[in-house]
Amino acid sequence: MEERTLRRREYPLLRLSEDWWAVVIGFLLIALVLLGVLSHVPW
Amino acid sequence: MADTASAIGERGRRVYWGIASAALLVLLAVAANRLAAVSPKALEYPLWAAVLGLVANVIASGLKVKDKLGAVIRTELFLKVGLVLLGAAVNITEVLSVGVRGLVQALVLVTTVFFFTWWLGGVLQLEKKLRAVMCAAVSICGVSAAIAAAGSILAKKEHLAYVTAMVIITALPLMVLMPWIAAAAGMPPQWAGAWFGGNIDTTAAVVGAGAIYGEEAVRIASIVKMAQNALIGVVAFLLALYWVAREERVGGERPSARVLWDRFPKFVLGFIVVSVLASAGAFTKAQVKDITALRNWAFTLAFIGIGWDLALGEFRKIGLRPLAVYLAATVFNTVLALGVSWVLFGR
Numbered sequence: 603m604e605e606r607t608l609r610r611r612e613y614p615l616l617r618l619s620e621d622w623w624a625v626v627i628g629f630l631l632i633a634l635v636l637l638g639v640l641s642h643v644p645w
Numbered sequence: 646m647a648d649t650a651s652a653i654g655e656r657g658r659r660v661y662w663g664i665a666s667a668a669l670l671v672l673l674a675v676a677a678n679r680l681a682a683v684s685p686k687a688l689e690y691p692l693w694a695a696v697l698g699l700v701a702n703v704i705a706s707g708l709k710v711k712d713k714l715g716a717v718i719r720t721e722l723f724l725k726v727g728l729v730l731l732g733a734a735v736n737i738t739e740v741l742s743v744g745v746r747g748l749v750q751a752l753v754l755v756t757t758v759f760f761f762t763w764w765l766g767g768v769l770q771l772e773k774k775l776r777a778v779m780c781a782a783v784s785i786c787g788v789s790a791a792i793a794a795a796g797s798i799l800a801k802k803e804h805l806a807y808v809t810a811m812v813i814i815t816a817l818p819l820m821v822l823m824p825w826i827a828a829a830a831g832m833p834p835q836w837a838g839a840w841f842g843g844n845i846d847t848t849a850a851v852v853g854a855g856a857i858y859g860e861e862a863v864r865i866a867s868i869v870k871m872a873q874n875a876l877i878g879v880v881a882f883l884l885a886l887y888w889v890a891r892e893e894r895v896g897g898e899r900p901s902a903r904v905l906w907d908r909f910p911k912f913v914l915g916f917i918v919v920s921v922l923a924s925a926g927a928f929t930k931a932q933v934k935d936i937t938a939l940r941n942w943a944f945t946l947a948f949i950g951i952g953w954d955l956a957l958g959e960f961r962k963i964g965l966r967p968l969a970v971y972l973a974a975t976v977f978n979t980v981l982a983l984g985v986s987w988v989l990f991g992r
Binding site: 619620621622623624625627628629631632635636640641642643644645 | 678721722725726728729730733910911912914915919928931932934935936937938939941942
């Protein structure tokens with residue numbers, strides 16, 4: 603039966619779980635904003 | 646030689662479908678953003694994103710390309726990235742700078758409404774995970790709280806979609822009704838704003854209701870809502886702990902600290918770290934605005950994924966009992982918020 607819940611996954615790169623990848627990506631995006639690389643992001 | 650050619654061909658096909666999948670995702674995200682911009686304030690982007698994802702789901706399934714075209718759709722990853730970024734919008738210092746009343750109201754309302762909804766959901770025998778997502782949504786602040794709760798306890802995607810739809814659909818009439826009732830009752834702006842902020846389940850609808858009623862109401866409504874939003878991290882953290890320690894217990898044994906750590910959703914820690922940074926003044930207003938925009942894009946992608954993965958049969962299984970619980974909890978929240986906001990802001 604297909605699993606319908608939100609899942610925990612691992613990604614092969616660096617053997618990090620999806621949770622940690624989310625933290626890494628989130629922090630990276632924030633760093634790019636703080637450095638001015640990402641600014642005036644349209645929304 | 647034939648094997649090498651086949652491997653290259655297979656890789657080429659994966660790259661092709663990956664690019665097509667990414668292009669589809671970007672197209673749907675931009676479309677959801679445009680639709681949200683032109684529609685009534687309370688019909689927010691998660692609803693549009695989920696609808697567009699569902700439409701793409703149906704078309705791709707019909708054309709039998711759904712598996713290939715879904716190559717880069719990573720619903721959970723997008724949700725969690727969005728949740729980490731959400732921390733930037735939670736600034737405890739800003740909430741406290743206007744006095745402690747907003748925080749007191751938030752604590753009273755969130756705790757009471759959460760446990761009332763949990764109890765009522767139990768009486769009507771709702772699935773526990775659906776109950777938890779709904780409790781977070783109705784007691785705190787709607788969609789973001791539902792996402793945080795769903796991520797913390799690994800709820801079903803249909804639970805999140807169902808609760809999100811209820812949040813957005815009930816926010817629209819409340820946005821119109823509450824200012825009308827407040828005006829008819831001659832409520833002063835501070836009391837009215839505190840009532841709106843403590844009750845309406847989406848931030849946009851709160852600001853909308855406040856704007857209908859006046860500047861002072863907008864100010865108070867926004868602060869009260871921010872105070873409630875500040876509790877997202879706390880609730881997500883506690884829910885995650887409770888779920889790992891009690892609901893996911895195996896064989897009745899108490900899980901060890903190692904097991905608790907392994908199962909604990911780490912993105913909640915990311916959210917808390919970013920929130921602490923925001924509270925310490927690490928971000929300028931412009932930077933918070935950019936981070937908020939990135940967060941909205943992340944959630945847009947996530948809700949497209951939810952629509953993409955939706956199984957309508959699961960909604961039929963969920964039925965209408967959750968809707969009854971949600972509506973009853975909203976009425977309870979409305980009446981309680983009226984009383985609490987009168988005590989703290991109306992006298």
